[in-house]
Amino acid sequence: MVSDAVGAGEGAALRARAVGKTFAATEGARVVALDRVALDVGAGELVSLVGPSGCGKSTLLRLVAGLDLPTEGELWVGSELITGPSAERGVVFQDPSLFPWLTIRRNIESGLVARGVLRSQRHEVDEYLRLVGLEGFANSYPHQLSGGMAQRAALARALINHPRVLLLDEPLGALDQFTRMRMQDEILRMWQARGTTMLLVTHDIDEALYLSDRIAVMTPRPGRIDRILDVDLPRPRQRNDRRFLEHRARLLELLHLTGGIEEPLAPGV
Known part of the structure; x- marks a missing residue:
């Protein structure tokens, strides 16, 4: 947590x-x-x-x-x-809208990349993977996840920006x-x-x-x-x-x- x-x-x-x-x-x-x-x-x-x-x-x-x-x-x-x-202000839609070509870790990092703070906040990615119970799927791709797991990844991607x-x-x-x-x-x-x-x-x-x-x-x-x-x-x-x-x-x-x-x-x- x-x-x-x-x-x-x-x-x-x-x-x-x-x-x-x-x-x-x-x-x-x-x-x-x-x-x-x-x-x-x-x-x-x-x-x-x-x-x-x-x-x-x-x-x-x-x-x-x-x-x-x-x-x-x-x-x-x-x-x-x-x-x-x-x-x-983070947004999570009905469709998780994950980037299919990125791993779950990279998807969660994407907001940090867009804000230019990945280097200083990279350490939080593992914490958010644990928060949503996806630490064992960090290197998986969205198509390899169930719908519920993909939505958890979308929540982590939104929350890591500290909205x-x-x-x-x-x-x-x-x-x-x-x-x-x-x-x-x-x-x-x-x-x-x-x-x-x-x-x-x-x-x-x-x-x-x-x-x-x-x-x-x-x-x-x-x-x-x-x-x-x-x-x-x-x-x-x-x-x-x-x-x-x-x-x-x-x-x-x-x-x-x-x-x-x-x-x-x-x-x-």
Whole structure:
């Protein structure tokens, strides 16, 4: 495990203030994906975004990552206004997106290479390989790993840059249920070891309840934060516990009230 001295408690607060995002559609029409989104995530907090497909969850995550810019409003990490990508905001997508021609060690090193700090931080690579349980696969290539192992490598590649905020866009969506549950425990373990602020997009209600301090429920497009559910359950959480099931019922009720469970699929928004 990475020692407490190596960046533990690195998380930073995240703030969204009246954030809107509009996209151009066909024949000059405009699509409002997000409308005056307001959200506060505390330093070191793990918050999930849930809501119907097409409500703008991934769009909001991309704005926080700096991969796109809001049409209106502002996003802040700590005292820094987000105006573009930064190594202080790591992103892990559903597809691990590892470089197939590089070994797992080289993949994890790639962020350090891009930042020009490989020489000074090379010693951390072995620590992060141990953190995600891949020390025996450092010289393997991505095609030689299972989906869960590849996603662990992607998490290590993001975490080695010591991001103040880690953004997770359905990172476990392509995994089988057994591997997904194991990876949820891995994410919790890494989050507790690092103290990194995490914002997770998921369609899995149980996953959100199992991982999160709070869950932000979004409305159908145009996406807004309709309400926030505090998950006041001790960890480790038991999915068959009475209070867990009560929270699950409450979250399903909130999604029903937003109209979320009736929303048709709209991939890519």
